[in-house]
Amino acid sequence: MATYDLEHPQIEDVALTDVLFALSDPARLEIVREVAGGPLEMAACGATNPGLPKSTKSHLMKVLREAGIVRNVPNGRGRLVSLRKDDLDARFPGLLDSVLR
Amino acid sequence: MATYDLEHPQIEDVALTDVLFALSDPARLEIVREVAGGPLEMAACGATNPGLPKSTKSHLMKVLREAGIVRNVPNGRGRLVSLRKDDLDARFPGLLDSVLR
DNA sequence: GAATCGGTTCGAAAAGATTGGAACCTCAAC
DNA sequence: GTTGAGGTTCCAATCTTTTCGAACCGATTC
Secondary structure, three states: OOOOOOOOOOHHHOOHHHHHHHHOOHHHHHHHHHHHOOOEEHHHOOOOOOOOOHHHHHHHHHHHHHOOOEEEEEEOOEEEEEEOHHHHHHHOOOHHHHHHO | OOOOOOOOOOHHHOOHHHHHHHHOOHHHHHHHHHHHOOOEEHHHOOOOOOOOOHHHHHHHHHHHHHOOOEEEEEEOOEEEEEEOHHHHHHHOOOHHHHHHO
């Protein structure tokens, strides 16, 4: 019964401190950098962290998703992760660019 | 014997994730906003948090200081807190502006 | 439909952050 | 020198995050 569509916050509802917190972890920031190049299969990201257990990776993604930073949608039998760049740019102009520079 | 001059990191030594983490706490971010207007006596900042115990406030300042965000120097019998804006702008261009906007 | 692959969720343990009281330190004023 | 104001440090309690195994789920492939 439980569907696997995950909750994504409205961008107006995300607080700046939540975004900053999500980005303040090196592993999460690295994922954001990878995804900044374009949407990525979840299996494909975390290239820098090869041996990461999947539950851990799933949790990192959850924090990013709940902070409004990434979108994570079902895609075939996997998932596609993408950066919510337009949303973030509208809500916190310049932030993403300065973090990713 | 112990001097009360506190350690301030070289700006090149501070990691982006440390800065983001320090700014990800609402109370700390508020202090940064206050200090962005110009140097402030430590006693004068935290206006939004009137009843904050001094040990707690001291700890918030420590996190900001160790992240390279503020400078905290003795001044009379108190301390003067200032934003390391130039350092931060050089190290992470645009970051501070986008966070404080 | 059975097996498998990619991910989520749950639960519990470990690690780290926050909070605040108490003791202490420094400077300045008296 | 004593006192008081402004802050730091220490410590312990609490809270939050992180980590990861185990169980589960849905879509795909056979």
